[in-house]
Amino acid sequence: MTTIETLQNELAQHGRVEIRFGRTKQFLRSAGTALRLRRSESAGPQVIISDHGLWADTHDFPDTVVPWARILEVHLTKVNVSSYIDVSIRSADSPGRRRTLRLPHMLTVDPEALAKWIVMESMVRGDPI
Template sequence: MTTTIDTLSAELARDGEVTIGFNRTKQFLRNPVGLLGWRRSGPPAPQVIVNDFGLWAASDGFPEGGVPWARILEVHITKVNVSSYIDVSIRTPDTPDRRRTLRLPHMLTVDPEDLAKWIVMELMERGNPI
């Protein structure tokens, strides 16, 4: 049986990049007219991109070009009520001894726990064990 982590790893190996968008519920909350097909809209924009360079997310505070693997210090799940969020702690380029925590978007097509585990596995494979 193929797991989500196996699927993500295979896509990264095959395409060199994995793009993750919002799930159907989040798409509906953001644009009910487009989701119901009453009006054609373009394909949903990716919210998280994982590639050989590192990690990028469409959220406040994330660097424009993404965060290279070497600057990622920690990935963990934060539970708020019934929701799970993925927080990524990074080393800032201007002050390498300081840490900054960024939060990935919520309600993605991949379960947050599976996505966090996979990102940690990719980070460890690139020689930066957590």
């Protein structure tokens, strides 16, 4: 299991952290693809955290990195047995508006540790309200 210290060290050394789906999600995706229930998805990183900001491979996340200064809040939301990370950001076109985006779940990093780390990085690098 990846710890906050591991994530911090990787960011400090490489300037970015790439987080992929965990084995359970990979297994489910492979089984779904084999049965043709789902289309094949990219095996690339699902979340990238860099010195510049945050990006996730979801349909509602912007195509470019969301800068730290636009990240307002990070919440861990539990739905039944799954935990989701919701990120509230300032809208790029109108800074007074906010959008809430959900990061993919079933990643290789524990959602609670990842949410805490994103909050810590946002406090250091961002410009929270």
